[in-house]
Amino acid sequence: MFALKNVRYKDILHIHELTIPAQQVTCIIGESGSGKSTLFKLLNHLLSADAGQIIYKGKPVELWDPVRLRREVIMVPQDPVVFRDTIREDLLAGLEFTEQPPATDDTLQHMLELVHLPKQLDDEVFNLSGGEKQRLSLARALLINPEVLLLDEPTSALDEKTEDMVMSHIVDYVKSQGKTLAMITHSKRVAEQFADRLLELKNGDVTLIKE
Numbered sequence: 298m299f300a301l302k303n304v305r306y307k308d309i310l311h312i313h314e315l316t317i318p319a320q321q322v323t324c325i326i327g328e329s330g331s332g333k334s335t336l337f338k339l340l341n342h343l344l345s346a347d348a349g350q351i352i353y354k355g356k357p358v359e360l361w362d363p364v365r366l367r368r369e370v371i372m373v374p375q376d377p378v379v380f381r382d383t384i385r386e387d388l389l390a391g392l393e394f395t396e397q398p399p400a401t402d403d404t405l406q407h408m409l410e411l412v413h414l415p416k417q418l419d420d421e422v423f424n425l426s427g428g429e430k431q432r433l434s435l436a437r438a439l440l441i442n443p444e445v446l447l448l449d450e451p452t453s454a455l456d457e458k459t460e461d462m463v464m465s466h467i468v469d470y471v472k473s474q475g476k477t478l479a480m481i482t483h484s485k486r487v488a489e490q491f492a493d494r495l496l497e498l499k500n501g502d503v504t505l506i507k508e
């Protein structure tokens with residue numbers, strides 16, 4: 298799905314070679330500040346590499362129409378962002394961005410169950426806790442059903458039990474849809490449990506730990 302060769306970004310990343318295969322779960326671990334979020338931003342071309350090649354589905358990312366690319370490759374950032382007043386409106390905002398038809402309340406409710414967010418669609422997002430906003434952002438991204446989901450520490454604000462439940466639902470859902478998931482995590486436990494491929498980012502380059 299992604300193939301990177303000799304990619305350099307400032308003095309943060311100099312990746313010799315990296316592939317992210319389709320329909321697999323790729324987990325990325327690495328120390329704080331090692332460049333994990335920067336790598337994700339290169340993948341959907343929020344940042345441009347200084348040198349090297351980043352190929353998505355056979356075509357360099359810089360040749361993709363940026364809007365189209367970011368509709369296919371959705372990144373959920375580390376700090377959850379909420380867009381609208383109510384949970385329903387917030388979930389539907391993601392679909393609007395991708396120009397998909399609005400979803401029914403049943404579908405929206407199903408997404409909330411998938412991420413274990415026991416709230417009503419009319420509830421205000423303003424009142425949600427950090428961990429709840431994190432799950433709302435995940436539900437919004439899942440609803441879009443993108444080709445590639447890039448999750449930056451998606452469960453960092455959750456306790457271990459909730460983290461395991463949410464992650465196993467997300468992984469099952471993404472796999473059942475035949476989509477691709479890449480996830481940054483600080484939790485070795487999560488990485489070992491869910492990764493088909495486990496990579497470590499260190500000194501600007503990636504090492505394959507498990508395949």
Ligand SMILES: Nc1ncnc2c1ncn2[C@@H]1O[C@H](COP(=O)(O)OP(=O)(O)OP(=O)(O)O)[C@@H](O)[C@H]1O
Pocket residue numbers: 307309327328329330331332333334335336375
């Ligand atoms: N656009 C930028 N220009 C210059 N430096 C940057 C830029 N973005 C991030 N950095 C720096 O690059 C390094 C890597 O940042 P990045 O956010 O990618 O790390 P990370 O591995 O995701 O960290 P964490 O686990 O703490 O989230 C950091 O030292 C950061 O300060």
